[in-house]
Amino acid sequence: MSDSARTRIVTWADPAVNAWRATTASGLDNLRKVIAGELAPAPLAEVLGMRLVEADEGLAVFAATPEEFHYNPAGHVHGGFAATILDSAMGCAVYSTLALGTNYTTVEIKVNYLKPVTVATGPVRASARVLHRGRRTAMAEGRLEDARGRLLAHATTTCLIWTEPAPSAGGVSEA
Secondary structure, eight states: OOTTOOOOOOOOOOHHHHHHHGGGSOHHHHHHHHHHTSSOOOHHHHHHTEEEEEEETTEEEEEEOOOGGGBOTTSSBOHHHHHHHHHHHHHHHHHTTOOTTEEEEEEEEEEEEOSOOOGGGOOEEEEEEEEEEOSSEEEEEEEEEETTOOEEEEEEEEEEEEEOOOBOGGGOBOO
């Protein structure tokens, strides 16, 4: 390794424990538990350094600060960082509308990048809101903005919604 090498250590909670705990409340209640520190954030959030900072019915907001470890070879933050924080915000906005025993997954995401992101950009926020929530699908849109409110990227998503089988004692599904 060269003298310019950097090291980063990341710690996260066992996602299986959270997955079981998340079967005991609605999506919005679970998101609020993450914000309050009662449920651990998703491992990916820990790896990328992003955090859920706001959740309400049909709304979710994530915050992060771009770092060197987000960079691509071209010398700015990789587009996957913006796509991931926007996907997380939009998915959680949809999740905030789901009742106990209901879950979702992203079917598609489209991201438009408007400005490059670098360490100099400073803190960013990805805010998302649900545009449509049906029985089997939902659509949401998200905005990635810097601290001055400048739009850095815009995204839309479609999510699939389904009912989960009820967990048995000990958190293991019998389905």
